[in-house]
């Protein structure tokens with residue numbers, strides 16, 4: 203079997219490796235338009251936080267490793283055309299020389315690009331986005347030099363950047379059009395705690411403000427105009443709205459209304475010999491009626507595994523996503539899974555929630571760490587819909603427990619009586635999840 207994969211980032215790589223593991227006889231050709239592979243987009247943050255020595259280290263596969271696995275990797279090869287009837291692709295090198303290649307199965311892993319739908323970026327030198335290695339090298343250099351920086355978008359990327367840039371003698375502005383940061387992931391209670399940490403760090407936070415344009419762009423210090431004010435800055439990072447890259451296939455494959463490629467639970471497109479995965483597709487979300495565009499690596503690698511399995515004839519369905527995330531910002535671990543209360547209401551669900559601050563350890567220990575926990579339940583069924591955690595102690599694995607609980611439709615009562623470990627030197631009896639569920643249930647039942 204000859205399988206061609208377009209795109210050698212998280213999704214393409216996972217599919218290629220899985221295909222070769224499943225059947226070493228499979229001919230796997232991985233085609234990538236860039237000159238390098240496997241860079242992790244948040245490398246800038248890791249470098250600024252001194253977790254890695256070099257930006258170039260932030261990769262999980264080298265070309266040599268892939269080639270040792272028998273994967274044929276073509277770099278600087280941009281696919282320009284797919285002829286699905288003849289099962290042929292055309293690609294070109296950097297000198298515009300064209301080549302053709304046939305396939306038996308094709309896997310689309312062309313991912314997403316970052317751009318804002320309503321904002322024209324005036325100059326890449328001064329206002330930019332970053333995702334791949336070359337753009338990250340450029341951005342890192344500019345971030346180090348600039349004395350005043352505006353970051354547009356208060357999602358994970360924007361907040362992580364603020365954290366990495368704080369305390370370096372720079373004036374940092376974080377501009378978010380919504381009324382809270384990380385609103386796609388956490389409710390108002392955790393947002394408020396995070397916003398306070400952002401402000402305490404000296405970052406100037408602008409909520410409820412949209413960027414409408416830029417002026418004096420030719421000056422070293424130019425203006426970012428928001429709906430409320432004119433902010434002086436030397437450099438702007440736009441960390442908003444990724445969009446699926448479907449350029450190659452939008453004319454012959456079925457697309458969803460949000461512009462992603464339509465796939466079934468096997469990641470098969472409207473053409474049975476073409477699979478799609480990663481950031482070019484939408485995902486079924488637990489407790490949601492619609493599939494959504496959720497550009498997260500956890501979805502990418504799972505959909506890639508499913509696509510590879512099915513391309514080789516092993517039937518495997520994609521499980522739902524709870525869009526589980528975690529980060530470390532301003533000295534705290536913040537994690538989330540499932541729907542926020544606002545999202546659940548948008549889905550037409552009648553929900554109730556509990557927000558508590560609980561001690562991680564028993565009182566006799568000198569270490570005193572708290573965890574903020576929020577859980578959202580459906581009224582009536584008491585089914586868990588969403589969960590959010592924030593703590594100085596790393597308890598991020600607990601968010602995976604909550605993700606599993608949501609996926610398996612676990613109820614409030616089941617969480618109270620669930621078996622979780624206790625160790626007197628580490629945690630509290632019941633642990634934070636059962637404990638929060640217990641306090642909420644008692645509150646509901648008490649006379």
Ligand SMILES: Cc1cc2nc3c(=O)[nH]c(=O)nc-3n(C[C@H](O)[C@H](O)[C@H](O)COP(=O)(O)OP(=O)(O)OC[C@H]3O[C@@H](n4cnc5c(N)ncnc54)[C@H](O)[C@@H]3O)c2cc1C
Nearest residue numbers: 209211212213235243280281312313314480481497498499
């Ligand atoms: C700054 C930043 C930080 C992020 N941090 C996180 C994080 O902490 N956790 C998380 O879960 N997610 C994170 N994400 C999201 C994550 O990076 C994406 O979900 C992921 O990269 C998508 O992987 P993918 O393989 O589907 O596509 P992409 O990574 O978008 O890669 C697609 C590949 O296809 C290639 N390609 C496209 N068209 C062609 C063509 N015609 N011919 C040949 N090659 C082509 C591209 O060059 C590219 O290499 C972050 C994103 C950004 C921008």
